[in-house]
Amino acid sequence: MHRVSATAVVGLQWGDEGKGKIVDLLAAEHDVIVRYNGGANAGHTVVFDGERYALHLLPSGILSPSKTCVIGNGVVVDPVQLLSEIESITERGIAIEPDRLLISDRAHVVMPYHKEHDAALETALAGAADQGDENLSIGTTRRGIGPTYADKVHRSLAIRMGDLPDEQVLRRRLDIVCAIRSRELEALGVDVPALDPAALAAEYHALGVRLAPHITDTVYALHDAVNAGQRLLFEGANACLLDIDHGTFPYVTSSNCSTLGIPPGTGLPGSVITDTVGIVKAYGTRVGEGPFPTEDLGETGERIRERGHEYGTTTGRPRRCGWLDLVAVRYSAMVCGCSSLAVMLLDVLSGFETLKLCVGYRLPDGTTTDRFLPDARKLAAVEPIWETVPGWSQEIDDLTSLDDLPPAAQAYLDRIASFVGCPIEIASVGPDRMQTIRVTQAARA
Ligand code: GDP
Ligand code: IMO
Ligand code: MG
Secondary structure (H helix, E strand, C coil), X not given: CCCCCEEXXXXXXXXXXXXHHHHHHHHCCCCEEEECCCCCCCCEEEEECCEXXXXXXXXXXXXXXXXXXXXXXXXXXXXXXXXXXXXXXXXXXXXXXXXXXXXXXXXXXXXXXXHHXXXXXXXXXXXXXXXXXXXXXXXXXXXXXXXXXXXXXXXXXXXXXXXXXXXXXXXXXXXXXXXXXXXXHHHCCCCCCCCCHHHHHHHHHHHHHHHHHHEECHHHHHHHHHHCCCCEEEECXXXXXXXXXXXXXXXXXXXXXXXXXXXXXXXXXXXXXXXEEEEEECCEEECCCCCCCCECCCHHHHHHHHHCCCECCCCCCECXXXXXXXXXXXXXXXXXXXXXXXXXXXXXXXXXXXXXXXXXXXXXXXXXXXXXXXXXXXXXCCEEEEEEEECCCCCXXXXXXXXXXXXXXXXXXXXHHHHHCCCEEEEECCXXXXXXXXXXXXXXX
16 A cells, blocks of 8 residues: 555544534545545535535535545435435535545445434433433434444344345345334334335435445545545544544444544545544534533623534534633544644634633542543533633634734644644634635644
């Protein structure tokens, strides 16, 4: 295998850090953009030339016309959602030829019963909590992510993209699956007609036929690309603290969304990755349930939410907001092996007299630590140890150079870099491609 540059872009908090913007930006310097995990739970927003694009399954690189995009085997694909995204991007004048979008034949399919199961379980658990039981709901996006990955791991009832174009295979599988799933959904109290295997097989076969020109063995395609000297860009969905193994379990998603998910989710060895850019929002947000030590339920959180338009791209839910947790970011940068950071939404912090950074945790027994606690129960019990730093008053969304930033904003970036131990490569001061400061001085760490 030749050594070529391959860059990973990964979120270091609980999602929505601005990965889509950075993938779109870095796509210009790469040839192939690869999604390796998650599904339509992701919502990546890209803004350029006055246009706003919200992508869920298509890699953000699709907006750059000459780039190849790959949906790797680690992604769970909802064909209905994918086709509607392809249609909407095509309608907006961006062509998606068969060889520009490759979908792994091994990627697992999100079926309607997965989405119904996801929603029914969440509703049942939230209902039980209302009756006084422990709240075990996760606050999922209800996109069927957990049940689809569960079927993958369980194996027997799983359906993969490569199965869709063959109606006989699909029909035989669905005869069994529908009988079992109908009983399970009934037990969860779902009031829908029993699943009809013939109708479902016909519908998903038709979707498979439409997607068939894109469905291929992406493992060989990716190795061929590496061997041909092409530059790869891995687009992380969700974020490190939502990683099924390394996030705040059980309040996580169902895939390895840290960079550790790249090898299993693509079939490429980790050794191909030469650079890892950790995406950090300049403050903290979280959607759904789970511990969030720096959450601010008062005026500060509200002000950040309004200035940052912190409402979900996928579900429209208001995001929980608070100050930046450097302990959490340093942990994620360690797990992901980050070589640099991109600090996003810095403009949102303009106008605060002072800013707070979490640099440690106080535990219930009074001791302190500067190590992250991925165990949700333990993390829920900590109190942040704050460092208060000066804010800046001026708006910064039209600045293009680091030196033009107010000294307090520069100092804020320097503090992030020194605490995390990683240089800052990009500072983002607005949603548009143009509102980006590339930091060239490698010595800022
Ligand atoms: P992703 O899931 O990590 O791709 O992030 P999302 O797209 O869900 O959320 C990030 C939001 O912030 C989107 O609405 C972006 O358009 C917006 N955004 C990205 N960078 C900046 C920035 O530097 N400043 C501001 N104000 N908005 C930004
Ligand atoms: P992007 O790629 C923010 C959260 C959900 C929920 C938990 C589990 O846009 O950053 P799931 O539907 O995956 O079973 O939900 O994970 N979650 C995200 N939060 N951004 C995301 O993706 C997310 N993907 C999943 O809100 O708390
Ligand atoms: Mg998002």
